[in-house]
Amino acid sequence: MLSRSDRGLAYGDGLFETLRVSADGRVPLWPRHRARMLAGARRLAIPLTEDRLERTLAARLRDHDGGAGVIKLVLTRGSGGRGYLPPERPQPTLFGQWFPFTEEPCAHLRHGVEIGLCDTVLPDDPLAGLKHLNRLPQVVARAEAGRRGWREGLLLDRHRCPVEATSMNLFAVFGDLLWTPSLERAGVAGVARGWLLDVARDQGWRVEVRARPLSHLRRADGIFLTNSIVGLLPVRKLAQWTWPVDPQVPQWQRLWQARFNH
Amino acid sequence: MLSRSDRGLAYGDGLFETLRVSADGRVPLWPRHRARMLAGARRLAIPLTEDRLERTLAARLRDHDGGAGVIKLVLTRGSGGRGYLPPERPQPTLFGQWFPFTEEPCAHLRHGVEIGLCDTVLPDDPLAGLKHLNRLPQVVARAEAGRRGWREGLLLDRHRCPVEATSMNLFAVFGDLLWTPSLERAGVAGVARGWLLDVARDQGWRVEVRARPLSHLRRADGIFLTNSIVGLLPVRKLAQWTWPVDPQVPQWQRLWQARFNH
Structure with a gap:
């Protein structure tokens, strides 16, 4: 669950990535996804470390021990700020969601x-x-x-x-x-x-x-x-x-x- | 709290209104806010009845028995659908949040x-x-x-x-x-x-x-x-x-x- 005052909901103030997970639990394009989310976070001035991103992905992969799937990572600026004005010290929200992988016909x-x-x-x-x-x-x-x-x-x-x-x-x-x-x-x-x-x-x-x-x-x-x-x-x-x-x-x-x- | 798969978070798929509440608990411009949200919901094909909107506002006003304030109403298409594609029968999210009223200097x-x-x-x-x-x-x-x-x-x-x-x-x-x-x-x-x-x-x-x-x-x-x-x-x-x-x-x-x- 997510706070109703999260700026991701209020303004779409955040980013996402959708990753394909292979049947043996790897994310072959992870370095590209990681680089894009880190670059986007810098552009939006949302604090995000590579380490936090890695740990969030790893936790999601652990939860689904093998098997093909799709992981969606969502990063937001968290709650706070006055209206549109971002908070000075944002506490970003970051989480991963698992979805089944549906093969294209x-x-x-x-x-x-x-x-x-x-x-x-x-x-x-x-x-x-x-x-x-x-x-x-x-x-x-x-x-x-x-x-x-x-x-x-x-x-x-x-x-x-x-x-x-x-x-x-x-x-x-x-x-x-x-x-x-x-x-x-x-x-x-x-x-x-x-x-x-x-x-x-x-x-x-x-x-x-x-x-x-x-x-x-x-x-x-x-x-x-x-x-x-x-x-x-x-x-x-x-x-x-x-x-x-x-x-x-x-x-x-x-x-x-x-x-x-x- | 809000579901992490709410489309309001995922895509900003929704609307909001920010209402000023007078010291005696009225919302003088409510008919205008209501009309705008209903028109926006029609435009986005998010099902919303005037009755549901009225009840959501009334509940929020009851919670804060009098006193000036600001109510933010958030409407989203709820969860579901395939990616960007909206679900055929959306179950919209609608809630109100109370904020203190800060007088402009x-x-x-x-x-x-x-x-x-x-x-x-x-x-x-x-x-x-x-x-x-x-x-x-x-x-x-x-x-x-x-x-x-x-x-x-x-x-x-x-x-x-x-x-x-x-x-x-x-x-x-x-x-x-x-x-x-x-x-x-x-x-x-x-x-x-x-x-x-x-x-x-x-x-x-x-x-x-x-x-x-x-x-x-x-x-x-x-x-x-x-x-x-x-x-x-x-x-x-x-x-x-x-x-x-x-x-x-x-x-x-x-x-x-x-x-x-x-």
Whole structure:
């Protein structure tokens, strides 16, 4: 349970991470999650030590002795302060929650999913990149995608440039170029996104991280989404456009899976 | 206490109201607060009946048998759903919290306060007007105001038009014209703001609700801020600009006070 005066509830004054735990109880991408939460906490001036973060994760892993799962870590500035004004010496709240891991249907991973274009416009976010607790735009957009029966909804910014899906980052392959939107104005810098960008660069791919209009996607050899639970999820259809699954995607999916299976 | 899986914490998926309670235990502006929360709940598709809202307020008032205070009402979509996707049948969380009422210093109310211009830019908000729980921009801006020793910080949108202060709405008097920014792109439609607009219109003032650049303020006869706790708070200085307290402001302050004192 949580205090009703916690600033995480009052203002969304905090951060979260969603970690995939492998069947043998490891969190392969933990260093990336840890780095993002520590960087976000510094940005928001919420005191957090690496040690506290490690102990919180370890305690949650101990509680669930092995087995695949998902751990959500939530960090808030705790209670106190006067209204929006943060307290001078915050006593942050940090806890982990365990959720079952639900495998993405194999057909989705192989043949891709159909997604839609949300009417909800992703607003500029002064805290772009951070996985903070102000997620109403995503809730509204995800509800819209749900009503329309889409697996995911693509979000555009006010310039009609695609930024991300409601809970996944966006990628496209153009020949030997891997493209993903820049997240300077909005969006969450996903851990799987960071992993893939590093993998692709190591493999000698040209990588472009840049805002591009929606029409840019049309010419792609293939597009796909990523997040730290699913890995890479090909998109076969968006509105009137369709794409094959680019032959590179299953190769990256295998690399991803290898992180979770010994 | 609150469930750690409440969507109010997870995503800021909810709304709040901050009500001033008079010394004899009344909430003079309750119909306005109630209407705003009901409208916000409809907009977010969070089920809420007027009856439940009334009962929650009444219970909180009973607990504090008389005496001035502040009640904060928090409504969230409750727990459940899959990630951002809201549950089909939400069981909303609704509770009230009691806080002591701290009178604004008399010198502030009479002679005005000095405020500053925040570097934090208020982003566009697809849910502009609503008093929702995504308040990180206000937290960041209020911390900035605090570091600089300002009573309040003025927030501009990306067009450099003033929208509001971190927890107060903005007004300016130009002759027989009362101006306040429109809140179509960002900002909270404050209850005191709504009250004053109605009062001024009833008194025959010309009223302008419109986005204007920051430079517009320079020619004002006086500027002031409003919220439902303080009422009207004159501004005597913003950056290099100063204003007298417009003679109309004390008159509206008296009308405001009359709502809280029999």
